[in-house]
Amino acid sequence: MLIYNSLTRTKEEFKPNDGKTVKIYACGPTPYDYSHLGHARVYIIWDVIQRYLRLIKGYDVIYVRNITDVEDKIINRAKAEHTTPEMVARRFTYEFWRDMESLNIERPHSEPRASEYIGEMIEFIKGLIANGHAYVVDGDVYFQVASLPQYGQLTKQKLEDMMVGAREQVVAQSELEKRKKHPADFALWKGYEASADSGKYQGFGEDIRWQYGWESPWGRGRPGWHIECSAMVKSLLGETIDLHGGGEDLLFPHHENELAQSTALHNKPLARFWVHNGFIQVNSEKMSKSLGNFNTIRALLEQYSADEIRLFILQTHYRNPIDFTPESLQASKTALQRLVRAVECLRYKNPDKKDLPAQPSQELIPQTPLACYNNFHNEFRRAAMDDDFNTAKAVACLFKLADKIMETPEIEEKQKAAKVLVDYAGVLGLTLADERQKVPADTSKKLIDLLLQLRSEAKEKKDYKTSDMIRAALTQYGISVMDTKEGSIWEVDLATDQSAATPVKK
């Protein structure tokens, strides 16, 4: 199969390094706020990559996704809320997990937190100082960019060219830059005392940055942004992994610097393939916190199901930008119904079972020579997913199969094909669960009121047979109906309710 490699900027034939185990490291969230649709896209994409390599390609996959819980934005939020960085990170890590669960994103095998790997980072930095790629200035440690001839290889930038931008944007920014030997040198370790803006954190009682620091050979401080990934990759997966990636914004400086650190220490490539996804845009501008044009996953889930959001995202190739509009999401919602209806026939045989299985079957390779999906398997894999995870094409395959299912009159054939559809949709993380009869919570109240209105109309017509039938039915459902002078009132029958519940006290 082919995967586009950001490092070479071409699609390359992919095989795991050892032939069967794929080591994946995807850059995870910084938990300082709720996640938005852009985050959803990255993790949905990696979820699909991971599922495809495991379920269809049959590789053993080790999937690691970190949590950056040591970061300035967390510290700033903690300061604003008069709490601790740990509390902020923990809270939003939980919120992140909830969102991931809601989107039917499978858990990675490991989710290392930066704060758990400070020791490994310090060792890593010590190695870089020892072999001359890093230098210490007053408790700070910087990576010396000029010491690595291939620096800039990932983003194809020359050091001289970077200085032009650096001159305008970076150098003037702070006194701190005077410490660096080159403007592009980046911090491996930020010393507390040396921190140029540490002063502004005083006056809040205890200095949060001081609390949130670790002892190191260079004094108290905290790690720079990029070192965590290098150290955790090394610790959990080894010196060279198969796939590494994240959002395209991470290419520079984050991944360039990770690559530099790891190359400088190991003299080996950090990752064989670098995979980066495009952004979600709003009105052709990127969706971001700073522009304030983002939609949280939490908010979107109130109106759209996980399947709908996933379909929306997977209908575009992962490297292209997606322009988000409410209409485009609505289009995916409508489209999904076609797939759901196509697999409705699976319920024909067992009418008692109202829902499809939550987990798709693992038997993914059908041997039945049914005409309706003869080429489906091949098309989905070879033409679509094997070509740089072309989920847009894969989704089109699902729709074509759905049409074939609709056309097929014979029930058993329909069901066989529908099973295939469910299984392959599962590779994309789509459940195809039928939610058409899922009603809002307050609908039952409205329905009871409607029944009581019909009942009172029946009573006025002296149609006591109907009115008694309504009351009897409601009673059977645990609703007590009482007629008063002002009209009928109702309540949930407590006795019925309690009989169903487990007693709390004995």
Next chain:
RNA sequence: GGCGGCAUAGCCAAGUGGUAAGGCAGAGGUCUGCAAAACCUCCAUUCCCCAGUUCAAAUCUGGGUGCCGCCUCCA
């Protein structure tokens, strides 16, 4: 200033040398007490513009126009 991406029907979006996937919307039909849903059929002679290469270009080359991203926290 450096690096990079995109431009395909009303909208979204695949396709990167062989004659335009798929989705939404729209039109017609079947069904139907009414309504809705569903199902079937149709819907780009053409891929931002100009020039070139080729038997053949949306796809390759050169030029132009427009939009966007990274270089600073960002998925």
